[in-house]
Amino acid sequence: xxxxxxxxxxxxxxxxxxxxxxxxxxxxxxKEMSEVPQNIKLEIYTLLDVIEKEMLLYYxxxxxxxxxxxxxxxxxxxxxxxxxxxxxYFPEPMWGVQQRETLLSLPSFEDFATRLSLxxxxxxxxNL
Amino acid sequence: xxxxxxxxxxxxxxxxxxxxxxxxxxxxxxKEMSEVPQNIKLEIYTLLDVIEKEMLLYYxxxxxxxxxxxxxxxxxxxxxxxxxxxxxYFPEPMWGVQQRETLLSLPSFEDFATRLSLxxxxxxxxNL
Numbered sequence: 001x002x003x004x005x006x007x008x009x010x011x012x013x014x015x016x017x018x019x020x021x022x023x024x025x026x027x028x029x030x031k032e033m034s035e036v037p038q039n040i041k042l043e044i045y046t047l048l049d050v051i052e053k054e055m056l057l058y059y060x061x062x063x064x065x066x067x068x069x070x071x072x073x074x075x076x077x078x079x080x081x082x083x084x085x086x087x088x089y090f091p092e093p094m095w096g097v098q099q100r101e102t103l104l105s106l107p108s109f110e111d112f113a114t115r116l117s118l119x120x121x122x123x124x125x126x127n128l
Numbered sequence: 129x130x131x132x133x134x135x136x137x138x139x140x141x142x143x144x145x146x147x148x149x150x151x152x153x154x155x156x157x158x159k160e161m162s163e164v165p166q167n168i169k170l171e172i173y174t175l176l177d178v179i180e181k182e183m184l185l186y187y188x189x190x191x192x193x194x195x196x197x198x199x200x201x202x203x204x205x206x207x208x209x210x211x212x213x214x215x216x217y218f219p220e221p222m223w224g225v226q227q228r229e230t231l232l233s234l235p236s237f238e239d240f241a242t243r244l245s246l247x248x249x250x251x252x253x254x255n256l
Contacts, residue, residue, distance in 0.1 A: 031191075032180060032184065032191075032192050033176070033177070033180060033192070033194065034177050034180040034181050034184065034192075041173070041177075045169070045173055048161070049161070049162050049169075052160060052161060052162040053162050056160065056162065062199075063159075063160075063197070063198055063199050063202060064160050064161070064162075065195075065196070065197045065198075065199070066161065066195065066196045066197075067193075067194065067195035067196070067197075067221070068193070068194045068195070069191070069193045069194075069195075069221050070191055070193075071190075071191050071193070071211060071218055071219035071220070071221070072219050074191060083199060090199055091199035091200050092199070092223065093195070093197050093199070093221065093223040095220065095221040095223050095224045096223045096224065
């Protein structure tokens with residue numbers, strides 16, 4: 001999997017899917033979010049906020065979905081997804097029952113990734 | 129649905145389920161988390177952190193799950209769930225495919241709710 005962005009404490013990967021779907025991982029492994037140091041928690045929440053705003057602007061999705069499970073892999077990671085009313089699972093979560101089979105026509109993910117990387121790199125998010 | 133805790137900006141409800149499952153709603157309706165004012169965002173993250181720690185202490189679950197979807201109801205709300213390796217859906221999310229049919233033997237939810245309410249009330253979480 002390719003890393004879209006990283007800094008000292010986290011990295012961001014793309015999840016292969018019909019929809020725009022990113023995952024934020026902590027570099028050091030923690031099982032639960034409450035075990036993550038406060039500055040890294042805030043970093044994750046800030047990144048979720050920045051990614052959500054960029055997804056809303058770029059894709060104009062019908063809804064943003066956010067989740068952190070880690071049942072298969074107990075290493076804190078967050079999912080953030082842009083959802084569309086005609087995507088294969090909407091209004092179910094992406095882990096739910098498939099509702100239909102559609103071909104979504106979305107703007108280039110590569111352009112989104114470039115734009116997001118620039119935004120993240122231009123902001124001094126981390127205040128360690 | 130009964131309200132376990134509330135303050136000026138949020139309220140917490142129980143979701144009926146086999147597992148301990150709480151939901152945090154903003155009192156004012158926002159569609160997306162990035163539209164929520166910063167102080168209420170921080171309030172939600174603090175509450176998730178407090179609830180997670182209380183769930184870990186009280187239930188010693190195998191994993192905590194956190195999610196915010198809002199596809200059916202576009203009003204920001206967060207799910208926080210204590211998961212057990214033998215619950216009906218583990219390791220799938222609670223929205224996934226059911227894995228088994230088990231009767232969980234858990235300590236009293238009422239005691240947990242009382243304990244959580246006391247913890248939340250004793251902390252001056254909100255700094256409006």
